[in-house]
Amino acid sequence: MTFALGLTGSIGMGKSTTAKLFAEQGCAVWDADAAVHRLYASGGAAVCPMRAEFPEAIVDGAVSRAVLKRIISADPGALPRIERIVHPLVAEDRERFRAEATADILVFDIPLLFEGGGAARMDATVTVSAPAEVQEARVMERGTMTPEQFRQIRDKQMPDAEKRSRADYVIITDTIEHARQQVGQIVADIRAGMKDA
Ligand SMILES: CC(C)(COP(=O)(O)OP(=O)(O)OC[C@H]1O[C@@H](n2cnc3c(N)ncnc32)[C@H](O)[C@@H]1O)[C@@H](O)C(=O)NCCC(=O)NCCS
Ligand SMILES: Nc1ncnc2c1ncn2[C@@H]1O[C@H](COP(=O)(O)OP(=O)(O)OP(=O)(O)O)[C@@H](O)[C@H]1O
Known part of the structure; x- marks a missing residue:
């Protein structure tokens, strides 16, 4: 049996970084x-x-x-x-x-998971989140977008608060260690559920 976990979050919130933490736990990751x-x-x-x-x-x-x-x-x-x-x-x-x-858990890193209806194909969903000012600072630091390009993409996405309320799990991406710990708990929770099923 495989478990499909949809991983999402607004631009710059830490999807790719968090996906690597799931891979560390033996999950297979697909990245949109x-x-x-x-x-x-x-x-x-x-x-x-x-x-x-x-x-x-x-x-x-x-x-x-x-x-x-x-x-x-x-x-x-x-x-x-x-x-x-x-x-x-x-x-x-x-x-x-x-x-x-x-792998037992397949992680789908999809920016538009909720907007595009992909959540319905998942067994559970995760949203990564950080404060709005941290988000903007992270994207600006990458130097690949102007502030206007960043806002144009962000404003097209479902607001962070709505993503958090729809998701089964929320990961706060304040530090790597904290994110790793939250990923570990989610993976343990899913594997325990699969054993019981
Ligand atoms: C707009 C483009 C040219 C920007 O390229 P760039 O290399 O600067 O950024 P990158 O692709 O890494 O995207 C950064 C982030 O923007 C967000 N984003 C990208 N496309 C979209 C979109 N169509 N709608 C909302 N958010 C988007 C995502 O959070 C993504 O992770 C590029 O993202 C693109 O061609 N998008 C259209 C394809 C698409 O819808 N991709 C989303 C995943 S399926
Ligand atoms: N848990 C964390 N602790 C500290 N910094 C983090 C954490 N997660 C991500 N970051 C930092 O935030 C920035 C954005 O992370 P990442 O590229 O993973 O986001 P993303 O959601 O995949 O972005 P995009 O939507 O633009 O593709 C990077 O500089 C990364 O180092």
Whole structure:
């Protein structure tokens, strides 16, 4: 029996970092953002359909995220058009992983888990959370987005408080050690439940 755990949280809240902590505990992790990177890379399945709609976004045979961000900043209507192309391809990648993975707990790191309806396919959900000012400071520190690009993405996402209230588990990402401890408790809780089932 495998257990599907959906891991989400708003931009910069610590999904990728927390996913690594689940991997430390022997869980298999699938990462939606990493799937998008594979799809955008040269030879990736999104390149052809993206070229058809956004020819200027193809640079050296791959989808350029820098160009996409400029396109989205200039025209907020571009993001839903990108999503219509990308999300079905991401879903295919996810189902392939689900069919092939062998761990007892499969962790699905999905930024839009609640917004996209993916939570219904999970046995339980986790939201990672930190105060709004910590979130913004973390994203700005990465230096990959302007404050406006950050706010545009954040404001499109379900608010943190709503994600927390929908999730079965909440992980506070204030320190790595605290997050590791919370992950350990969740994994123990799920494994205990699987033994009883
Ligand atoms: C907007 C893009 C160009 C920004 O690229 P960049 O490399 O700067 O950032 P990255 O991809 O790491 O995204 C950072 C975070 O933004 C958030 N985010 C990304 N896309 C979206 C979206 N469509 N809606 C809401 N939040 C999003 C997520 O929390 C994500 O983890 C890129 O994210 C993209 O092409 N998005 C469309 C595909 C998509 O919907 N991806 C979401 C996962 S399926
Ligand atoms: N538990 C934690 N304690 C301290 N810092 C953390 C913790 N978790 C994440 N961080 C820091 O917060 C930043 C964002 O983390 P991460 O990249 O994991 O977030 P994310 O939710 O995957 O981001 P995005 O939505 O943009 O993909 C990183 O600099 C990371 O080091």
